[in-house]
Amino acid sequence: MSMAGNERIKIITGDITALDADAIVNAANSSLQGGGGVDGAIHRAAGPELKAYCKTIGTCPTGEARITPGFKLRARHVIHTVGPVWHGGEKNETALLASCYRESLQLAASAGCRTVAFPAISTGAFRFPADKAARIAWATITDFLRTHPQPETVYLVFFEENARSIFERAVKDEF
Ligand code: ADP
Numbered sequence: 001m002s003m004a005g006n007e008r009i010k011i012i013t014g015d016i017t018a019l020d021a022d023a024i025v026n027a028a029n030s031s032l033q034g035g036g037g038v039d040g041a042i043h044r045a046a047g048p049e050l051k052a053y054c055k056t057i058g059t060c061p062t063g064e065a066r067i068t069p070g071f072k073l074r075a076r077h078v079i080h081t082v083g084p085v086w087h088g089g090e091k092n093e094t095a096l097l098a099s100c101y102r103e104s105l106q107l108a109a110s111a112g113c114r115t116v117a118f119p120a121i122s123t124g125a126f127r128f129p130a131d132k133a134a135r136i137a138w139a140t141i142t143d144f145l146r147t148h149p150q151p152e153t154v155y156l157v158f159f160e161e162n163a164r165s166i167f168e169r170a171v172k173d174e175f
Contacts (some may be wrong), residue, residue: 083122
């Protein structure tokens with residue numbers, strides 16, 4: 001595990017919609033038309049232009065990502081990625097979740113983002129076990145950062161202290 005990669009990941013608690021990052025990642029659904037959880041919060045904070053812009057993109061398959069402006073958000077961009085619904089682990093969930101992180105980081109790098117913030121994709125309404133999701137997120141992000149200078153810093157944003165401590169426990173051997 002690369003220390004350089006680890007030092008570029010910051011774990012924080014808070015509301016991702018308030019973050020001053022070059023890009024925030026949205027745990028979207030494939031319609032890209034908003035929904036519950038972090039998706040609803042991002043659409044509310046960005047304003048109705050976001051939904052209108054997403055309509056011009058169309059749908060996004062699970063495991064892929066699309067980039068839009070941030071509109072009323074402090075973040076310049078929103079990267080919408082569609083996490084897998086957890087079906088017990090036999091439906092390619094691990095590879096699809098890793099793909100969400102990788103594609104989002106690739107889009108952030110291509111857009112010249114120095115900072116990008118992720119929520120815990122798929123761990124809410126999509127029921128992906130938080131400890132498994134944590135190890136996948138950590139491994140995929142550190143892997144990407146090892147071979148890419150951008151983004152310089154990746155924020156992992158947890159809405160609640162409990163979710164943050166589950167994450168930290170799951171990846172503590174990797175620090
Ligand atoms: P999914 O459908 O991918 O599971 P959810 O939005 O239901 O997405 O949940 C993903 C994670 O985002 C959950 O851990 C949830 O607690 C968290 N979350 C919800 N709102 C916010 C927010 N405003 N900022 C950061 N994280 C949030």
